[in-house]
Amino acid sequence: MTTPVLLPMFSQLLLLFSLMSLSNAAETSDYTTFIECLVKNSSPDDQASVSSIVYSPQNSSFNSVLQAYIKNKRFNTSATPKPAIIVTATKESHVQNTVICAKNMGIQLKIRSGGHDYDGISYVSDTTFIILDLFNIRKIDVNIATETAVVEAGATLGELYYRIWEKSDVHGFPAGVCPTVGVGGHLSGGGYGNMLRKFGLSVDNVIDARIVDVNGKILDRKSMGEDLFWAIRGGGGASFGVILSYTIQLVKVPKITTVFRVMRSLDENATDIVHRYQFVVDKLDDGLFIRMLLQPVSGKVKGQKTIRATFIGMFLGDSSTLKGIMDKGFPELGLKKEDYSEMSWIRSVMWWANFDNTTSLDTLLSRNSDGVNFLKRKSDYVQTPIPKDGLESIWKKMVELGKVGFVLNPYGGKMSEISSSATPFPHRAGNIYKLQYSVNWHEEGAEADKNYMSQIRSLYSFMTPYVSSSPRGAFLNYRDLDIGVSDHGKDSYTEGQVYGEKYFGANFDRLVKVKSAVDPENFFRNEQSIPVKVMQSRRLKK
Incomplete structure (x- = not known):
């Protein structure tokens, strides 16, 4: 400095x-x-x-x-x-x-x-x-010659995608589908998107970083050392310092990508399709990603609810190739030729963000989020297909609760090839899909908050027999204070272990070791930060 x-x-x-x-x-x-x-x-x-x-x-x-x-x-x-x-x-x-x-x-x-x-x-x-x-610290420098980019922490994913597209229509980056997400938190927590089965997580494609440490010094990969560099690629940067920027490796994308979105309700054989989805979705072509939304919706009979399954897919290639893959690997979904839409990769980014094909790409530079709601999210990992009778009991519970839905994101492909200890993110091989619980509401007040929070917690509890255990996994980017917090007192390690092993599995203790070395007084702390093994005394304001 x-x-x-x-x-x-x-x-x-x-x-x-x-x-x-x-x-x-x-x-x-x-x-x-x-x-x-x-x-x-x-x-x-x-x-x-x-x-x-x-x-x-x-x-x-x-x-x-x-x-x-x-x-x-x-x-x-x-x-x-x-x-x-x-x-x-x-x-x-x-x-x-x-x-x-x-x-x-x-x-x-x-x-x-x-x-x-x-x-x-x-x-x-x-x-x-x-x-x-950090929203003002958001420069992006794309270098197509080296197929890399330096992106500052306050930039959004939309800005990153746009700046890559400005330089090349055959390069992209594997990260989230919401353009207004900030790069700093997204990458430091792991970062995933619709290309993870082909290219892995965002952090699997990070090759350098700049961080301000607890002493106010700026460190890059060489000066911070490999342990700290490992920790800030999935262990949450805010436990270790302030991430200034990441250097990322761009990936090659084809001139044509193909997307589809189809819905199936229970009376359209959704239970059988969802059941089959679990057996094939992590084994299909690595360039294919099929997200599934499960939501309670109004049925055909007034006053009754049913479950709707929405399948949202993207393939890194043309529609004829994708049709062959789907006809062979997942014919139960019943996709027709007219269900597929071909477009460039950058247009697929817009499509995933729910913009139509006529919307200007400049929209990716907007930092405003429309329709901010009251919301709660939780996460799980499914490692064994849920049987049909289990799905039927889940449908019944969702209808009973009325509002909470699921988002299923498939793994397999590259995710199964990378070691669980390569980065702090441990949820690799053995997981069929990540499960996100989702509830949004518009009503204000304590009663509405209590109602919807109770709904999502009830469904989370109900799902216990069907998800990972010992520990029950969770995804750091889906922060969830329900699974444990620390007050950073004398029991901070034990408290941190509760949520830390859910987020990081066997990587938790290595993160604690790194934290204890680089921030022994635990200055960089939050309700779910990595604890130090032995807390050094320092008076913190209350």
Whole structure:
């Protein structure tokens, strides 16, 4: 980090007074102390920009900045705990100084890169906290000659896909299907998408990274070492530092991809089709990905509900080839020639995001999410096909509950070829599909929250006999505080083990070892962060 050049004392005092006056910060001692620290640690150029990147609750723009990247309305209420300070860093030195000052003050630092954080871990806390928001740190440099790209943590997947397409129509990257997801959290938690059976997870295609460590130093792969580099590719970057950027390996995509979306209800033989899906979906051509949605919907008889299965597929190739694969490997779905649509890979990105074929590709650059709801998500892994009578009992339970649905994402292919210890993400061979529980609602108030949260927890409990066990697996990118939390006290390792083994399996203890080495005082912490083995004493603000 650049050694700061101190301004003359009178100029420093003038700058500090103007910053405090602009945001009425004299009312908040944490804010005043934080500003003083930033000024002290900044170069003259950075000192001039502090007033434009730091927000206190007294600032008129505070709420709009806070709410801009909240994607779950459950954490956007008057009762939701708010940060003491938001830092909207625009350069790496802002990140370094924020880490240094938050650490010196003993205040918890929450790191947000996109807000697609199902349980609000990156922007909510019951203790005094600062949000370091990275949405301004989002440069993307695509190099087709080396088939790589450097993408900063605050960029969105949509921006990444667009910038790749600008340079090449035969390159892509295996990551999520929602364009507004932030790269930082997505990649550090594993990252997956509709090309995982061909190319693996996002983290399987990361070749370098830049991170700000607990001392405010910027490290790349060489200087951080292979243990830390391993940890931040699936172990959650926020437990170890602040991810600034990832260097990713691009993948080759064909000129033509083929997609389809078909629905089948129970009276259209959906139970038999869903049952068969489990036996074939992880064994079909590696270039084929078939997601399945299961939802309770209104039936033909008024007042009665049924189950609808929606099959959403993408194949890295043309429709005639795909038709041959489906006719041979999954004829039970009954796809017809007219069900297939051919398009470029970048257009398939738009299609998965529910845009029609006439929508401008510039839409991928939009950072706004339409239709933000109240929501809850949970996850499981299925390793043995659920029998038909089991499916029928699940349908009955879903109809009884009324609102909760499933999203099934198949594995196999590349996922079965990579060792479970290659990255912290352990859920590789042996899993047929990942199961996401999903419920959205629009009603406000505690009663609605209680109702829908109870529904999804009830279905999760009901599914126990059909999913992985010892431990029951979970996916880090689908953050779920129900499966365990830590208060970072004397029992933090034991508490962390509860959720840590669900997310990371046998990789948990290696993550603890890395964490204990790089952040022994546990500064980078959240409700589900990696604990240190032996907590070193340091007073943390409550």
